[in-house]
Amino acid sequence: MHVSHLSLQDFRSYTQVDLELEPGVNAFVGPNGQGKTNLVEAIGYVATLGSHRVANDAALVRAGAQRAVVRTRVVRGDRASTIDLEINVGRANRARLNRSPVPRVRDVVGILRTVLFAPEDLVLVKGDPDARRRFLDDLMILVSPRLASVLADYERVLRQRSALLKSAGGPRRRGRSTGDDAAGSPDLRTLDVWDAKLAVLGAEIIAVRQRLVVGLAPFVDDAYDRVSAGQGRAEIAYRSSLASALDLPETDFLPTVAEIEAQLLEAVSRLRPKEIERGVCLVGPHRDDLVLTLGGLPAKGYASHGESWSFALALRLASYSLLTEGVGDSDDDFWVADSREDGEPVLVLDDVFAELDVRRRQRLADLVAPARQVLITAAVPGDVPESLVGVRFDVHGGEVTRVAR
Amino acid sequence: MYEGAVQDLIDELGRLPGVGPKSAQRIAFHLLAADADDVRRLVDALTQVKARVKFCEVCGNVAEEERCRVCRDPRRSPTVICVVEEPKDVVAIERTREFRGTYHVLGGAINPIDNVGPDDLRISQLMSRLADGQVTEIILATDPNVEGEATATYLARLLGPMGLRVTRLASGLPVGGDLEYADEVTLGRAFEGRRVVHG
Ligand SMILES: Nc1ncnc2c1ncn2[C@@H]1O[C@H](COP(=O)(O)OP(=O)(O)OP(=O)(O)O)[C@@H](O)[C@H]1O
Ligand SMILES: [Mg+2]
Ligand SMILES: [Zn+2]
Numbered sequence: 001m002h003v004s005h006l007s008l009q010d011f012r013s014y015t016q017v018d019l020e021l022e023p024g025v026n027a028f029v030g031p032n033g034q035g036k037t038n039l040v041e042a043i044g045y046v047a048t049l050g051s052h053r054v055a056n057d058a059a060l061v062r063a064g065a066q067r068a069v070v071r072t073r074v075v076r077g078d079r080a081s082t083i084d085l086e087i088n089v090g091r092a093n094r095a096r097l098n099r100s101p102v103p104r105v106r107d108v109v110g111i112l113r114t115v116l117f118a119p120e121d122l123v124l125v126k127g128d129p130d131a132r133r134r135f136l137d138d139l140m141i142l143v144s145p146r147l148a149s150v151l152a153d154y155e156r157v158l159r160q161r162s163a164l165l166k167s168a169g170g171p172r173r174r175g176r177s178t179g180d181d182a183a184g185s186p187d188l189r190t191l192d193v194w195d196a197k198l199a200v201l202g203a204e205i206i207a208v209r210q211r212l213v214v215g216l217a218p219f220v221d222d223a224y225d226r227v228s229a230g231q232g233r234a235e236i237a238y239r240s241s242l243a244s245a246l247d248l249p250e251t252d253f254l255p256t257v258a259e260i261e262a263q264l265l266e267a268v269s270r271l272r273p274k275e276i277e278r279g280v281c282l283v284g285p286h287r288d289d290l291v292l293t294l295g296g297l298p299a300k301g302y303a304s305h306g307e308s309w310s311f312a313l314a315l316r317l318a319s320y321s322l323l324t325e326g327v328g329d330s331d332d333d334f335w336v337a338d339s340r341e342d343g344e345p346v347l348v349l350d351d352v353f354a355e356l357d358v359r360r361r362q363r364l365a366d367l368v369a370p371a372r373q374v375l376i377t378a379a380v381p382g383d384v385p386e387s388l389v390g391v392r393f394d395v396h397g398g399e400v401t402r403v404a405r
Numbered sequence: 406m407y408e409g410a411v412q413d414l415i416d417e418l419g420r421l422p423g424v425g426p427k428s429a430q431r432i433a434f435h436l437l438a439a440d441a442d443d444v445r446r447l448v449d450a451l452t453q454v455k456a457r458v459k460f461c462e463v464c465g466n467v468a469e470e471e472r473c474r475v476c477r478d479p480r481r482s483p484t485v486i487c488v489v490e491e492p493k494d495v496v497a498i499e500r501t502r503e504f505r506g507t508y509h510v511l512g513g514a515i516n517p518i519d520n521v522g523p524d525d526l527r528i529s530q531l532m533s534r535l536a537d538g539q540v541t542e543i544i545l546a547t548d549p550n551v552e553g554e555a556t557a558t559y560l561a562r563l564l565g566p567m568g569l570r571v572t573r574l575a576s577g578l579p580v581g582g583d584l585e586y587a588d589e590v591t592l593g594r595a596f597e598g599r600r601v602v603h604g
Contacts, residue, residue, distance in 0.1 A: 156551040164517035193559045
């Protein structure tokens, strides 16, 4: 798929801008602080209804304006859809699809799919596990939009279960209750039910994440090899809180959803006294991590800045490859590549080339050149390899002008 | 802030679900400008609803007598009970014309965040309706969201060992939503496709 038109009104630094984009490479070039990232951020927002830079929408609306409007035309195969998003300050956002209002804004999620790399992605390597879990979960939704509701339901079950554990453990923690039979407490009659819900939903999330990681791993290795200075192999592995809760041995084959569900039930029953004492859910996909290793050492805490940056970029490039080429395991019907219907995502690379030397620039260019559409930002025109021919836009002082090439 | 009575009215209206301060103000000034007769009819309706409407002593649905219209209807089968969260769910299911049994309104769903546990729902009343052995099937029609599912599972585990047929509406209802948001056709289909559940 590709974005053929982008128009912004009061989005970030832009009062008004209209752009015709092309399939293939689109490069946005201009000095720092001129609004290059703002453009690609808008495209990422249409895909995910969130910014890669801020958690809160307020910063997206031009200072002094009340609402921002982002309009895009997305072409997939021979079908075009227009998505209009209105981002309101202090009021619910609104969305229109092909000019008709949609009941819920999130109904437009999934029409445009993007894989976006930006300098902020350094947290994938240097940050806490929640950034890496979010990386896997965002990818999961791109792979199978249905799973968005599984993730949302799991979040809700966690909140409900934690509330129950807190209310049940409250008197104990304050030292009023006696006896070990926690299940006898009136609050806890429903805990078994919440355990079951946590296990069913959690098992599906863990199973999909494990399969995603297996599918991603070879692409991460390859992408890291291209964009790094070539020292050490980049490896990824899924580390589940289940393994430590149950002292599971390491195995090479993936457990099924049903097996994980049984393991989760076993784990919560073992951890019950501890969970009640502490009032938190101690096992499940929300306590898992994606472990990154570089040449056998943990990337977090060991990798240099440049290595960490390359690893983060490799994770995004690998996501793109996975979504485009799919995974080979045909007896697992978790997902299929969507490229046969021109569903491959739009690739967005914000500020990537400046960090690379000439050789690695060229190797990255070779990797991304076949993509259906790539949006690139760069402060210096010379940073973008000549071989990435395409459309160039100069971005300067709120004006975006197309440059013939 | 407005003076006395006007502000009191705005405050009261603002307490209603779905009415924000702006709407409360608009409604208040609409009433202020309205005919005295129109306002009196509204006041009457409000007084009547409190004076006349009670909750059915059998199923917990809204009723104008001791028993609601469904429970009074001799053509409704007493062998099948459909368990729902709220009276509005009864209305939604009645619209489908698919169901000829009776209801049981729980008055909510299990929700630890809001401090709602099984004892806060009309579960013991449901159990006493089962005492005479007439009921053969319980349809769990709680909302298709996390709390509704948890409540259904809790009830299935409670009722399963009693030798009843316990069923749950087929999936296909809007996920995460309220039963009342499903259209008649979808809800009717969910009824027909209901499946036996075991806790
Ligand atoms: N809500 C807003 N209202 C007005 N201006 C904004 C808003 N948000 C950001 N800006 C301005 O947008 C500019 C940053 O734009 P952007 O991040 O796109 O720069 P860039 O061209 O990508 O620069 P760099 O090369 O440094 O990454 C800043 O000058 C900032 O002040
Ligand atoms: Mg930038
Ligand atoms: Zn009744």
